[in-house]
């Protein structure tokens with residue numbers, strides 16, 4: 485299904501990882517095409533099961549997982565860990581890398597035509613599958629996402645800045661659009677699912693209260709709010725124009741560590757954001773210094789403009805949280 489001619493080529497991509505990035509981009513073109521058909525195509529938004537986290541799996545979640553795994557078999561990916569599968573699987577015995585992927589994040593947005601994405605992270609493979617992924621986020625060799633929105637774009641870091649390539653519909657190629665994305669140090673935009681406010685911890689409530697108090701409050705600015713409900717879309721907005729995103733731990737059962745998965749979501753997003761001069765913490769401790777305990781383990785996630793992320797950490801310190 486994927487094309488044989490290269491769809492991405494750049495000396496910003498380390499040559500040893502280039503075939504993996506090429507495979508991800510080639511599949512993403514096919515995924516983007518399927519998504520672009522919307523309700524004209526096969527029904528992709530219907531639930532076909534549950535993943536190991538108990539989240540509903542849509543047909544397109546499962547299909548894209550199969551497409552990425554198949555294409556990566558011919559690369560040097562040894563271990564493949566997918567948010568859609570319970571355990572990591574062996575793709576290529578001789579491969580040197582371990583790749584974690586959320587094949588289609590935000591899939592509840594498929595049927596409403598809102599941006600969704602594929603998130604991935606690459607490590608050096610170890611002998612054991614799990615050990616290849618349960619390690620500090622700062623051991624990632626690459627982290628990135630492909631956003632399927634009005635434009636399809638690859639945003640990726642190899643530890644030397646955050647780079648954006650946009651899929652040009654005319655050429656069919658992912659073309660370099662931005663060599664060094666930079667998150668503004670401050671902003672007047674926050675993103676949080678406010679329907680959970682009664683479950684938040686004190687430092688999170690205090691920070692959001694102060695944002696809502698606007699110019700008359702301690703932050704002395706009028707804030708705007710956005711919540712897409714699609715992590716890739718929120719990250720893309722923040723990488724583009726700044727802001728802060730919070731999916732904190734809260735008092736609901738099952739949300740003791742927030743909602744987002746450390747391996748599939750928090751680690752790659754933290755890598756991208758830090759490489760674009762932003763901050764990413766669990767509320768106070770940098771995500772890049774943390775490791776998941778289990779493949780599907782969750783972590784609270786706060787990221788974005790460094791000044792705002794530091795403020796949230798200060799609210800936690802003040803509360804002794």
Ligand code: F6P
Nearest residue numbers: 589590591677713714715716744
């Ligand atoms: O992890 C899946 C996801 O859809 C993210 O993309 C998004 O940030 C989050 O969940 C939205 O969660 P909620 O529905 O609780 O607002």
